Amino acid sequence: MFDEEKCTLCGHCLVECAYLAYPEKKAKIEFKKLIEGKPTPVTTECITCCACNTYCPEGANPFDLINQRQEETGTFKVTDQALSNMSMASQLPSKVLKGQLGKPIMNLCTVGDFLSGVIEGQLFDGLTFTKGGDYFCYIGWIHLGKPSKVKENAAKFVNNLTKVANDVGTKEVICFHDDCYALLANKAKEYGIRVPFKPVHIIEYMRDYCKAHADDIKKLNMKISYQQPCASRYTFNKDEMLDELFKLIDVERVPRKYDKMYALCCGGTQGAIANVTKEEVEKWRMKNIMDGKEHGAEAMVFLCPLCTLSLRSRAKAQDLEPYLLSNLVRLALGEELTVGGAGKKFS
Ligand code: SF4
Numbered sequence: 001m002f003d004e005e006k007c008t009l010c011g012h013c014l015v016e017c018a019y020l021a022y023p024e025k026k027a028k029i030e031f032k033k034l035i036e037g038k039p040t041p042v043t044t045e046c047i048t049c050c051a052c053n054t055y056c057p058e059g060a061n062p063f064d065l066i067n068q069r070q071e072e073t074g075t076f077k078v079t080d081q082a083l084s085n086m087s088m089a090s091q092l093p094s095k096v097l098k099g100q101l102g103k104p105i106m107n108l109c110t111v112g113d114f115l116s117g118v119i120e121g122q123l124f125d126g127l128t129f130t131k132g133g134d135y136f137c138y139i140g141w142i143h144l145g146k147p148s149k150v151k152e153n154a155a156k157f158v159n160n161l162t163k164v165a166n167d168v169g170t171k172e173v174i175c176f177h178d179d180c181y182a183l184l185a186n187k188a189k190e191y192g193i194r195v196p197f198k199p200v201h202i203i204e205y206m207r208d209y210c211k212a213h214a215d216d217i218k219k220l221n222m223k224i225s226y227q228q229p230c231a232s233r234y235t236f237n238k239d240e241m242l243d244e245l246f247k248l249i250d251v252e253r254v255p256r257k258y259d260k261m262y263a264l265c266c267g268g269t270q271g272a273i274a275n276v277t278k279e280e281v282e283k284w285r286m287k288n289i290m291d292g293k294e295h296g297a298e299a300m301v302f303l304c305p306l307c308t309l310s311l312r313s314r315a316k317a318q319d320l321e322p323y324l325l326s327n328l329v330r331l332a333l334g335e336e337l338t339v340g341g342a343g344k345k346f347s
């Protein structure tokens with residue numbers, strides 16, 4: 001939630017934004033208009049990457065205000081296809097695949113089936129899986145300029161997971177998708193919703209698993225370019241856990257321009273915006289990929305299945321082997337990736 005009392009109108013959020021990159025004077029003027037609810041090009045030009053929430057030195061959450069104004073004004077236009085896809089996600093059949101009693105749940109949200117051969121191997125043994133519309137966190141609606149939908153659905157999402165957690169006797173829900181963790185670990189608090197179980201990010205789960213199985217780890221000795229999902233901005237503190245995990249499996253996250261605070265959208269979100277051309281989306285995707293390559297990466301690693309679909313073939317074409325993070329961990333655990341690192345075999 002935007003905190004107006006913290007905002008000093010410094011304009012830093014809109015200066016640092018890779019996509020708007022306003023000069024300081026313009027940034028200050030346009031941000032003031034946002035606060036006052038006056039028309040400003042920010043609501044149409046912002047691509048909803050959430051990064052300015054981390055740029056703001058005061059912790060005022062400027063993106064939350066931009067997103068609110070996008071919804072109020074209706075000036076942020078997305079494609080009909082994007083709207084239809086997001087609406088369909090909540091209608092996907094829901095399933096609970098029960099594992100061992102007392103073991104954690106892993107919520108696959110609506111994205112667990114997007115990549116083939118991914119939910120396999122020892123990391124997933126014995127877990128209970130939840131997936132489909134009942135277990136969809138709705139965070140994606142932020143990228144369609146409709147944050148109110150996330151809030152409306154949040155209590156139902158938490159309740160649905162709570163019922164399964166009680167049923168299988170666990171107090172832990174591992175989030176396969178970064179978006180779900182953003183909802184449970186950040187947004188639920190903002191909405192005043194109590195979460196009666198511990199949300200565990202898949203990075204935290206895999207880090208702890210690797211620590212507990214240190215003797216089984218085969219050091220990968222690999223330089224990688226990491227694609228951070230936009231939703232990671234809501235729970236940025238887990239980035240340290242990611243670096244710990246990379247250290248455990250001997251993976252070097254190359255220090256490139258478009259990582260961490262300055263990570264770019266994978267193109268999935270940008271491609272859903274009606275007034276952004278395909279050429280523009282492609283330009284940003286290639287900037288992102290080439291940045292990794294120019295900084296010595298030999299592989300590109302994804303946390304989110306949607307980012308994977310958006311960039312895996314393009315990364316491969318630039319000789320960056322694509323991996324979903326969990327697959328990279330499976331590789332370090334000595335497992336064979338029968339469907340490739342990113343759920344696709346490239347010829
Ligand atoms: S959310 Fe991203 S694109 Fe939008 S203003 Fe903030 S940094 Fe820029």
Ligand code: SF4
Nearest residue numbers: 007008010011013056
């Ligand atoms: S939201 Fe933060 S970065 Fe943006 S103008 Fe206010 S204080 Fe500055």
